[in-house]
Amino acid sequence: MNPPTIPVVDVRPAATHFESIGAEPAVIRIVDAFYRQMDTRPEAREIRAMHGPDLAPVKAVLVRYLCEWLGGPKHYSVERGHPRLRMRHAAFPIGAAERDAWLACMRAALDETGTDCALRDMLMQAFFRIADWMRNTGN
């Protein structure tokens, strides 16, 4: 008689998106590429103009936000509290054109940094939902 089969249980915790993407160094590369895209794409000129000349401070904040959002360390909320992104963006007129410009920069940044296609598509869907919810101009 055959011995009973012991079910193989994978006890490793599922990797977070943060780990799958390559942790903080990868997020830094994506954010650098994202703002480089914003600096150069004609359709992003208006959203670039909403930012100050020096992008270093907002880059650092976006890195911390994305690390946390992807399941990594919670440095963003320790430093800045609840993201309240709609409230924090209320001063900037965001309609469909601004949303799409933001998403185009992010899509190009994910492509440029070689993010896995399946992960990229999933993140883009999630970014679409967040960016669409941020619209505040009625268009």
Ligand code: HEM
């Ligand atoms: C939809 C179009 C968007 C526009 C036009 C926009 C524009 C801006 C601007 C002008 C700032 C302030 C930069 C500064 O302080 O100099 C900002 C901050 C920020 N944005 Fe956006 N944004 C957009 C979408 C998004 C999305 C989809 C996310 C997240 C996935 C996001 C995350 C952030 C974060 C985390 C900050 C810093 C917030 C803080 O101060 O704690 N933004 N954004």
